Amino acid sequence: MSDMNLVVVGAAGRMGLTLVRAIHQIEGARVAAAIERPGSEAVGRDIGELAGIGNIGVAIGDDPLPAFAKADGVLDFTVPKASVEFAGYAAQARIAHVIGTTGCSPEDDAAIEAAARHAAIVKSGNMSLGVNLLSALVSQAAKALDAGFDIEVLEMHHRHKVDAPSGTALMLGEAAASGRKVDLRDNAVRSRDGHTGPRPQGSIGFATLRGGSVVGEHQVIFAGEGERIVLGHLAEDRTIFARGAVKAALWARCRKPGLYSMFDVLGISAA
Numbered sequence: 001m002s003d004m005n006l007v008v009v010g011a012a013g014r015m016g017l018t019l020v021r022a023i024h025q026i027e028g029a030r031v032a033a034a035i036e037r038p039g040s041e042a043v044g045r046d047i048g049e050l051a052g053i054g055n056i057g058v059a060i061g062d063d064p065l066p067a068f069a070k071a072d073g074v075l076d077f078t079v080p081k082a083s084v085e086f087a088g089y090a091a092q093a094r095i096a097h098v099i100g101t102t103g104c105s106p107e108d109d110a111a112i113e114a115a116a117r118h119a120a121i122v123k124s125g126n127m128s129l130g131v132n133l134l135s136a137l138v139s140q141a142a143k144a145l146d147a148g149f150d151i152e153v154l155e156m157h158h159r160h161k162v163d164a165p166s167g168t169a170l171m172l173g174e175a176a177a178s179g180r181k182v183d184l185r186d187n188a189v190r191s192r193d194g195h196t197g198p199r200p201q202g203s204i205g206f207a208t209l210r211g212g213s214v215v216g217e218h219q220v221i222f223a224g225e226g227e228r229i230v231l232g233h234l235a236e237d238r239t240i241f242a243r244g245a246v247k248a249a250l251w252a253r254c255r256k257p258g259l260y261s262m263f264d265v266l267g268i269s270a271a
């Protein structure tokens with residue numbers, strides 16, 4: 001099969017540049033186009049030069065439609081509003097769309113699900129192998145432990161991150177809730193301040209730390225009487241997310257339309 005022609009949207013962002021470097025090293029994929037927001041200072045510059053791999057003859061553009069029309073897939077780590085728009089364009093072009101963007105509202109997710117009727121879309125709050133494996137372990141632990149074990153999800157990210165809790169923290173919270181066979185929406189405690197009263201039994205708590213250049217750290221704590229089980233993941237480099245995203249695109253290339261997760265791509269099954 002010919003190399004997969006990929007469009008990187010949000011190409012000049014932290015993940016966009018990491019994706020361009022990762023694609024450059026992966027056989028079977030190539031950067032066919034790079035897109036940024038209209039008005040971005042990056043428009044017109046060569047994406048390879050910006051990513052530090054030298055000129056690759058791909059100038060950053062600001063018009064996604066013609067780029068999507070000539071491509072086989074899109075890698076998208078941007079912002080929710082843009083990802084919803086890109087999902088619509090990927091559906092029109094009938095090409096694979098990999099969405100790593102976090103912070104989507106239920107309405108955004110519904111729009112993406114609608115687009116997935118016409119395109120193979122892989123969406124995940126974390127594209128790394130490690131976090132997806134962790135998610136399966138969390139689900140198993142939650143299934144094995146009763147509500148006497150309080151579940152808390154702790155995360156830390158760099159100072160530039162704009163959404164909280166992180167997409168990964170929510171994914172791990174969902175895994176814990178599904179292991180316990182409860183709905184996360186009815187049990188999540190996403191912030192605490194002031195006189196909160198005692199911890200509601202069975203709740204799943206979230207704690208968010210922000211600072212410095214931390215790539216991404218997550219812990220799921222099962223706190224019982226006299227003991228704690230702590231499951232965690234430390235991301236040391238954004239390349240783990242980028243490699244996962246390219247793997248997802250190559251996997252999605254020949255799939256029929258639908259909304260898929262990294263569990264589908266990696267062949268991991270929930271507890």
Ligand SMILES: NC(=O)C1=CN([C@@H]2O[C@H](COP(=O)(O)OP(=O)(O)OC[C@H]3O[C@@H](n4cnc5c(N)ncnc54)[C@H](OP(=O)(O)O)[C@@H]3O)[C@@H](O)[C@H]2O)C=CC1
Pocket residue numbers: 009010011012013014015016035036037038040077078079082099100101102103124125126127128167241
């Ligand atoms: N699922 C996963 O594995 C991972 C997910 N993420 C998520 O990916 C997202 C991006 O993270 P990060 O790279 O750190 O963020 P950045 O802000 O560095 O990058 C986002 C890029 O998207 C651009 N952008 C915004 N709107 C548009 C648009 N309409 N068209 C084209 N480009 C646009 C931004 O441009 P400008 O700055 O000019 O607005 C920016 O260059 C976040 O939601 C983050 O949580 C991150 C890492 C891993």
Ligand SMILES: O=C(O)C1=N[C@H](C(=O)O)C[C@H](O)C1
Pocket residue numbers: 102125126157161165166167168169215216217235
């Ligand atoms: O914004 C980030 O940087 C990251 N976002 C994702 C998230 O919200 O969980 C994944 C990763 O932790 C890095």
